[in-house]
Amino acid sequence: MRTATVIWEARIRVESREGEIIEIERRLPPWGTGGEGVEGKELPSGSIVVVSRATTVSPFAPTTPLHLRTSPQNTLSSPLFSTIDRTNSKTNRKTVITHLDTTTSNNKKVTVSETGDASIRTYLKSMATHELLRASEEIVLARQIRILLQWEEIREGLESNLERPPSYLEWCNAINESRAKEKEFESEESAIGAPQTSTGNQVAEASPPLLPDVIDVPLLKKQVRKSKKAKRAMIESNLRLVVSIAKRYQHRGLSFQDLCQEGTLGLMKATEKFDPDKGFRLSTYATWWIKQSIMRAIADQSRTIRLPVHVHDQLNAIKKTTRELSNTLGRTPTDDELATAMGLTVDKLRFLASASKPAISFEAPKNVGRKGSSAGLGGNGGEVTLLDSIKDVGPSPNDLTESAMLKDDVEKLLCTLSEREQQVVKMRFGLDDGKAKTLEEIGNVFSVTRERIRQIEARALHKLRQPYRNHKLKEYLETE
Structure with missing residues (x-):
């Protein structure tokens, strides 16, 4: 239930028995009742002690002793206060204070770490209860x-x-x-x-x-x-x-x-x-x-990839210098003009500009169709991720599988040759290390002439061209 009552506010500085100085604001009843309602008694559950720079101690005199014990629902931690220390207002004023009798079940404190506009508003309102210090x-x-x-x-x-x-x-x-x-x-x-x-x-x-x-x-x-x-x-x-x-x-x-x-x-x-x-x-x-x-x-938390603090300082200086040059020249400054004004090289300036670019997630959705269109590669109803829209320049899994199968079939085909013929063919076409050798280089390895190596190569290739040997490799040529 929401109720509103016209009450008097009184700002009182009190000192507890433990010597603690705390400023509170008394919620006094309307003028003329003498303030008997709260003096010397416990405040009821749900009462609020409001802090304010406002006001007056009337109808109490500054030297009147005050005994006030707060309830567990109050913001103060239930000490017994005594001795009014000071008042600083010469005028009286009335204030309409709206008091909510209902409280939350768990009395949870709302901190600034919580998300949402509601928690921020609550946090900002709570700051109004804390008075500025002299x-x-x-x-x-x-x-x-x-x-x-x-x-x-x-x-x-x-x-x-x-x-x-x-x-x-x-x-x-x-x-x-x-x-x-x-x-x-x-x-x-x-x-x-x-x-x-x-x-x-x-x-x-x-x-x-x-x-x-x-x-x-x-x-x-x-x-x-x-x-x-x-x-x-x-x-x-x-x-x-x-x-x-x-x-x-x-x-x-x-x-x-x-x-x-x-x-x-x-x-x-x-x-x-x-x-x-x-x-x-x-x-x-x-x-x-x-x-x-x-x-x-x-500098530490705003980016996915952290940049050093001095780099952030340089980026802020670049932005400031860019604004100043734009106002002076009436146009956007060039890289050379900006680098000269900053005392940097153009390469250094461009490096800082590239480092300041934000990181984008490959999993971020990218709209490629209108609402209601068929699902894209991402399966999100017309949306695909950035990774889906980038072409893969590497070999596909099918190409890798086909290459491995071709290598196995070539090895089986070479096994139909003699051992020397296998070595000559592999060295001649670079099947071992990827580097093809000349006839003379192969002849030096086997201590024979280059002509003899040519004859061995010709005989081996003649065997490999026979249909009953290479019929499995023709399938790869037809696929291409």
């Missing part, structure tokens, strides 16, 4: 991610030394040792003189310290979970950037779903390498990584 929020989340990356690096080194996965206690001790060394190094640097700080450094230094001096196992596990959630929040808030870049690379051999996936991998790489202390936003930094990941995927 610069200060990116700095906080990036600091959390940096902690995870540093600790993962320590864990990998520890695993390499121990030749086994380390325990949480061993991991924790290694982290504490590394942090102690870092503090000693920082104290030495401060004695020399602190470097100039950027905007990102100023914000980071103004924030409270994230971790105590000594890390224990429970805090380690908690921080790992928190850092992973921070990384996920950074990625989800920039998925719209991936889609906007992926749209520019459509129709290049990869589907839009694959482009979005490859771009997301680039975004994940950028999130790990992002340094907020430089003073730039993540979207600015991640654009190059997203483009690089998409272009590398096109």
